[in-house]
Amino acid sequence: MAYKIVIYCPDRHILYDGRTPEEVGVGGGITARVRMAHALQRMGHAVSMVVNCRKPIEFRGVEYIPLTQATRLEGDVVILNTSGGDLDISPSFDLKISARLRILWVHGTPKPHGLGELQVDRFYAVSNFIRDVIHHEWGVPGERIFVSYNAYDKPQFLEAEQHMAERDPFQCVYFSHPSKGLDAARKLVAHLRDRNSRFHLEIFGGRNLWGEGPSDIPVAKGEKFYGLIGQKALLGHLLRSGFSIQLQEREEPGALAIIEAMRAGTIVIGSRVGCYPEYIRDGHDGLLFDGALGDPGFIEVVAERMYELLRDPQAVAQIRRHAQEIPWDSETMSRVWTSHWERILDGEPTGEIPCPACAAPALVLDDGRHCETCGRYSREWVMEQTGSGRSHGVRG
Secondary structure (H helix, E strand, O other), rough: OOEEEEEEOOOOOOOOOOOOOHHOOHHHHHHHHHHHHHHHHOOOOEEEEEOOOOOOOEEEEEEEEHHHHHHHOOOEEEEEEEOOOOOEEEHHHHOOEEEEEEEEEEEEEEOEEEEEHHHOEEEEOOHHHHHHHHHHHHHHHHOEEEEOOOOOHHHHHHHHOOOOOOOOEEEEEEEEEEEHHHHHHHHHHHHHHHHHOOOOOEEEOOOOHHHHOOOOOOOOOOOOOOOOHHHHHHHHHHHHEEEEEOOOOOOOOHHHHHHHHHHOOEEEEEEEEOOHHHHHOOOEEEEEEEOOOOOOHHHHHHHHHHHHOOOOOHHHHHHHHHHHHHOOEHHHHHHHHHHHHHHHHHHHOEEEOOOOOOOEEEEEEOOEEEEOOOOOOOOOOHHHOOOOOOOOOOOO
């Protein structure tokens, strides 16, 4: 069924519209919004975005409306979202909202300003980790929570793979805000280079990724800083890279960078914090590590495991293949959202099997199981259907 959908975000720290992720590059929250808007439009929905754009435009079938020109949000489904700046959803109180279904799409752990007065029907969480925050810290019942991972852009990947260069197993990539773990990535690659100078690090993003102004990062030997680049260009670098360094101490809510690196077959070297353990199965589709980044010997432990992995080309190939089997592309997730709305708004039946967490009935959607009681998501059903549930690769 086709719906009229309005996606609203009051954040004003960055100007953008549908062209920005491709032409300039921007953070994961904005990229996720734009990406899902266009995937939903391709499904036949009428989609508009009320965001911090400079002027009204229509881009690839999606209508972009400046915040300054909006007086109402009217549609079958209205999705409210804040992912940057002051994390304040209260500007929506100045708008007349008319919708059959109101959703707050949650990207992080901080409770948005205005949440207490906000009237929404469902909370969409980008991970089970965020589901737990919404449930236990914000006091939202599980039956009002729906976990939906951020999605990679399937058409962009298919196009990029037509022109991909040979992968360099020694090329490492860091593409995020510096605060998430850039120092750790640089220390790791410097350590790796002590034994093998073919290791090198490509750095993307910077402080302007979150609208904090232009930034330049002085580079050391074996490093190259690119700053912000468009999504299509970034995919080319990911497809050529051997490892994505994502070591951090911050409890990660659900970074789009994890999903994109996995789909690119760029092996994620991550920390066991936040959503990482639910996105990545250690030794199967990435490598995860415990410990504080500043602990003596931590970097050496990570480096040794990377050396060990590279000595086993078959294990490398298996981890890459398993990572690329993830079901979270924009086309799939737009179908998942649509099926969920049909269930709520029109009583459309869906398959049900027991939730692995609470044993209550769980919806069977294209990305896996979604429990209607506790709100948890599990992809085991997809793994069972694809035969990709076996564990391979190196183990720590």
